[in-house]
Amino acid sequence: MRKLLLTGLGALAGLAACNQTKAPVAATPVADFPALLGGYWERQAPLFPLAATSQGDNRFNDRLVNDQTRAFRDSLAGLYQGYLGRLGRFDRAKLAVGDRVSYDILQYDLQTRLEGLKLGLAVGADFPNSWMIPFNQFGGLPLSLGQYGAGTGAQPFKTVQDYDNWLGRVHGFPVWADSAIANFRAGMKAGVVLPKTLVAKMVPQMRDLVVSDPAKSLFYGPITLLPKGFADADKTRLTTAYQKAILTELAPTYKKLGDFLAKEYLPRARATTGHGALPGGKAQYEFLVKNWTTTRRTPAEIHDIGLHEVARIRQEMNAVRTQLVFHGDLKALFEYMKTDRRFMPYKEPEDVLNGFRAIQTRMQPNLKKLFTRVPKTPFEVRQTEAFRAASASAEYNAGTPDGARPGIFYVPILDATQYRTPGMESLFLHEAIPGHHYQVSLQQENTALPKFRRFAWYGAMGEGWALYCESLGKELGLYKDPYEYLGALSQEMHRAVRLVVDTGMHSQGLTREQAIAYSLANEATTRAAATAEIERYMAIPGQALSYKIGQLKIRELRNRAEQKLGGGEHLREHYPGQYRDKYSLAAFHDELLKDGVMPLDVLDKKMTRWADAQ
Template identity: 60%
Template sequence: MHRLILAISLLVSLMMYTSCTNQPTERNPELAAFFDTYFEERLKLFPLEATTQGDNRYNDQLPNDISAEFIANTRQFFTNNLQQLQTFDRERLSDEDKVSYDIFKREMEVQLEGLKFHQEYIPFQQFWGLPLTFGQLGSGAGAQPFKTVKDYEDWLKRVSAFKAWGDTAIANMRQGLATNLVLPASLVVKMIPQMNELVVNEPVQSLFYGPIKTMPADFSPEEKNRLTAAYKKAIQEDIVPTYRKLSDFLKNEYLPKARASSGIDMVPQGSALYTYLVKTWTTTDKTPEEIYQTGLTEVARIRSEMEKVKQQVGFTGTLDEFFTHLKNDPKFYPYKTPEDVLDAFRSIQAKIEPNLKTMFTKTPKTPFEIRQTEKFREASASAEYNQGSADGSRPGIFYVPIPDAAKFNITSGMESLFLHEAIPGHHYQISLQQENTNLPKFQRFSWYGAYGEGWALYCESLGIELGLYTDPYQYMGALGDEMHRAVRLVVDVGLHAKKMTREQAIKYMMDNEPISEDGATAEIERYMAIPGQALSYKIGALKIRELRSKYEQQLGNKFSLAAFHDEFLKDGCMPLDVLERKMDAWAERVK
């Protein structure tokens, strides 16, 4: 009997082992083909995405992506792809394919859900939208290439389509006025000068004349003359009239009817829209109230850290007085030229390079540059990272706005800013994702704020390990940046779900971090323009730190920080719940 039980036990074990080993380890070729087809169709639908990725096949196309016809096509596209995905049995897929399946399914569902809120009635604002992106593309310094005659002709076709987009934007905003889906007046007044900045009397004064000034020397004289004339005509007849029309509409028709309220909850379906945006940006099911409470807790924790720095440097006043000291003391304003500021960031890069090797086994091949933000958008821009192309032909660029170098404050968190926007933050994460040709393309070029911004904020917390924050004022700057993201949880939810006014939000921000009134105003107005987006940073960073701590405890001396970082970055952006399942599986393999 004992032998029979033993035999049965061995047989059951063998069957279980066989069942486990039958789990596919390779990617499903039919699923891969489906994902490839989706990606190709998506690039045709959204050609600006292709341009950003360095795929130049659709550089002459600019669909009217806020028109009713385009939105109907988009709805059908996402519906069809969701239905096709569900023909695959998820349980019969490899672990990597399950990750891809889960990301894709969620993406289709979220995109479809968002269409019911008519966000096309607010087609742009002061922070982002095609009128601003168009300036970057057409300047010759952005993602749109200007290397061949065809490149120059491609752009002219986009210019002619921009005129139609502008007319639709005005019609949509009129529809928004009719249905009370409108922007706050305090944002509209910022949009009008942005439009006016691109209205010029002479084409040669235009930002869009930039590519003519830098035309390749190998173009023939005939080509140069023809393209110069065509660009002058396009600027005079298409670009300037469109920006003038947008400016006049905003000033004369839209601003008088813009709303006095600050939060999105004050428009029709506003509360439901905010709940949707919170889910979209955080990739969690956390409620606005949960996030608000997390924000209050984090603000209190970081304030206590700031008090310690204040004591360390021997400042005897209150924390508010310390903030004022950091803003006003002339010793914190050492720069005279924009190049001085850029050199300071280059020195930060040089300082961290030796320690990066202990934290990352895999690093990007994509080149990296530090540049000053272009003048036309510098006044209202934040420091930012513009991704390079997947093939490395266009570098990743860390843009720094420097309207006046003499007003650039070294306690603003330069070291933490570099870790976040540049290396190892956005540059490592986005470049490694794009360079991983084993991923389906929709994953290689996807973006989730909670993952991407969460990673960048988590990278700020690596400062001490990377050899930074040795100066208490730079550490105070890093705490200021962390506080900034914690404050966002309070004010974003406050504005859009708790009736907090713009002025109350500005005051709360200034009470809790060393920021000027102009800086706080620009930030709060950004959150008013893109509700929920600012939540993604802190929610993502808290999850990454939570996972790291969990695996450090679980794995003990088997835990490798470089291996953790490599695994985290390997499969690119994904929702946080998908990420945790993936990382848990990695920890099991390490065990």
């Protein structure tokens, strides 16, 4: 998955409203439309300074906004409502085609961000959730702050000013934490609390960042990396300041959060699993489903799609099992792939990272056949930081458009000797190249897009694209080993299972234990991995639905384009000379990516216009 630092609710529901525009009153001249888009971006950027930093906008690197207050949420509502009114004064029909797409996307965002706020969701969080649940074991400021402050993430540490900027950001953390604890307590009174199993994971996360020796702190990383060119006086001053910040602000704040969670919150945490068990949880979950899928499909409809996909992929897995002449059923094959040492060849974490780098080398010659647009942003593979590895999934962190920071594929490696090879190829296609790295980088590098689109995120298209990329393995010269192809099928099964268990837990009463059992019955995974995944879905309801729903839409669009424009390679092979084939898979991919992510219905219309124009 792509690691998210949203400028609000990245992918939001309410698309129907986008197509029900009212005739503007005293219409604003269309020439003013770019100014509206630019003004909106500039107004919201300082409200989300961490997101700005991750996007390469360094104007607010010393700020840490307290997004835990009612005043902050009210300011967002005022901003969104104001720009929605201003947007409505433009006559959409008079705008250029590209501006109409921007109009639809912005209207969609504003309307649904307002809807989320009305439902009590925290718009500024890594993942939308109740404002009474400020963070969880999977995301939130206490975790992301560690990534920024380690000295190797999005926060720059190149100049003396950079180092002072980070100290300014640190100074805001104790106040943020006090407000977060107040919100947790409000949730305790209202019955809006996290499940006990999740809170139990959060306590050690907080305590791992409590130190008595500042040199042993994760946040001491920038000092160990002090540039040699700094003056000795600056080195001395900054070292002292960072030691003080760690001992008087960071460590005490993490201790306070850990103690609160362990002593006060955990005893009041709930035994139930799904979001639907919370007051107002049913309506919130229905919104989150629309949010992450950018569709109007109900949880029940998505549950049924999941069951169908699980059955279809299982049939394909059995076909591969027959090809392998494996003496046993799929469950036995899964167990063999989980336990046989032939699938665990690594000794050190660097061996695992080199395994992923080798995948990139193997497929590189075939990439040019499927893509003519390639990103300029550099790319790296790194191991996930130890403090969050136990609860982390493999993920992609976007680079900056100017190339100053590379796109990073993070791999959590708890024990390299237990890291299994099946699925590595499909994982790389998804998280790295051509998945998130191509999509995110090309979007950010496209300066023709208004900034609110250059740095947008819609999980359905973004994660859908990444999952679709897993299906390109054979076309990219991968999946030659049947076990590796089984690993890819297992990854796709994993996303199909998500449709069943996410909707099951949050809307149909499926328990955590039942969801884990369903995963183990249908995937080549371990109990520990299945548990971590299920608890992730418990923490961020609906997000896991975006992958498969988006992939199915993109595959639908590809099939439609192939049929409309000549049938593709299959018909060229069987009926040579009979088709004026105007279809190009590379052209399809380039068109799909060039305008960035957008709601699936908007994407459908854009790709239909493209096919018609061919």
